[in-house]
Amino acid sequence: MSDPLLSVRNLSKRFGGVVANDDISFDIAAGELVSIIGPNGAGKSTLFKTVCGVTPPRSKRGPDSGKVFFRGRDTSGFAAHRMCEAGLALVFQETEPLKGMTALENAAIGALVRTGSFHEALRLGGQALERVELGHRADIMVDELTLAERRRLEIGRALATEPVLLLLDEAMAGLTPTEVQSAVALVQRIAGDGVTVILIEHVLQAVMAVSQRIIVLDRGRKIADGTPSDVVADPAVITAYLGSELSNA
Numbered sequence: 001m002s003d004p005l006l007s008v009r010n011l012s013k014r015f016g017g018v019v020a021n022d023d024i025s026f027d028i029a030a031g032e033l034v035s036i037i038g039p040n041g042a043g044k045s046t047l048f049k050t051v052c053g054v055t056p057p058r059s060k061r062g063p064d065s066g067k068v069f070f071r072g073r074d075t076s077g078f079a080a081h082r083m084c085e086a087g088l089a090l091v092f093q094e095t096e097p098l099k100g101m102t103a104l105e106n107a108a109i110g111a112l113v114r115t116g117s118f119h120e121a122l123r124l125g126g127q128a129l130e131r132v133e134l135g136h137r138a139d140i141m142v143d144e145l146t147l148a149e150r151r152r153l154e155i156g157r158a159l160a161t162e163p164v165l166l167l168l169d170e171a172m173a174g175l176t177p178t179e180v181q182s183a184v185a186l187v188q189r190i191a192g193d194g195v196t197v198i199l200i201e202h203v204l205q206a207v208m209a210v211s212q213r214i215i216v217l218d219r220g221r222k223i224a225d226g227t228p229s230d231v232v233a234d235p236a237v238i239t240a241y242l243g244s245e246l247s248n249a
């Protein structure tokens with residue numbers, strides 16, 4: 001087997017007395033589409049933030065122990081901008097467009113990771129907006145976008161950084177069932193373009209529809225890692241994680 005694109009090794013992270021991530025290991029191969037699920041507070045967002053060098057203010061960057069390898073390099077503790085330059089983009093749970101700017105200008109900000117020319121960044125941002133089907137909203141101020149459009153814009157801005165690995169943290173939260181369906185189609189298109197995708201998602205309909213593999217966290221630990229059908233039948237998962245919802249998904 002070729003080397004994994006991302007390798008997380010025995011990663012632990014605590015906040016004071018809270019062990020948010022406890023000895024987590026997994027590999028992600030290039031081209032995989034993987035979901036990470038688990039109850040609230042399981043440690044999913046912390047894992048993403050540690051992997052890509054984003055940690056809360058005043059907190060030490062990177063894992064407390066363990067390692068993260070990305071594209072064959074030890075990237076443990078790399079700052080977020082270095083991870084982004086290396087080809088990893090994270091879309092946060094909270095949509096945070098740059099206010100007072102258009103959708104196109106927001107997307108172009110992502111492209112500035114790849115070019116020093118604002119003109120070229122606008123061109124690349126425009127392409128990214130087309131990929132998320134927001135081309136027709138390019139000149140709209142971000143404050144006027146709907147939640148579903150803002151979520152797409154965040155993905156567009158991340159795509160404008162030209163990632164090889166895209167981490168999406170609850171990119172479908174708050175969307176209507178129809179919007180979830182088109183978000184699922186978008187994620188599948190992005191994966192079809194060759195981008196490796198890891199989703200954190202509570203919308204199980206979406207998780208079951210897109211995932212080749214599911215990793216389950218509970219109270220900071222990895223408790224399952226397998227195909228969707230194996231994971232939903234896993235007794236440890238059913239016990240930990242809203243069993244009825246999983247078995248109905």
Ligand SMILES: Nc1ncnc2c1ncn2[C@@H]1O[C@H](COP(=O)(O)OP(=O)(O)OP(=O)(O)O)[C@@H](O)[C@H]1O
Nearest residue numbers: 015018020038039040041042043044045046047056
């Ligand atoms: N900056 C922080 N300071 C202190 N505790 C934190 C911080 N970030 C996360 N935690 C704690 O770490 C644990 C894991 O939180 P995390 O947000 O990673 O979980 P999650 O699985 O993403 O949850 P959710 O599904 O609700 O988003 C929780 O107990 C949370 O309160």
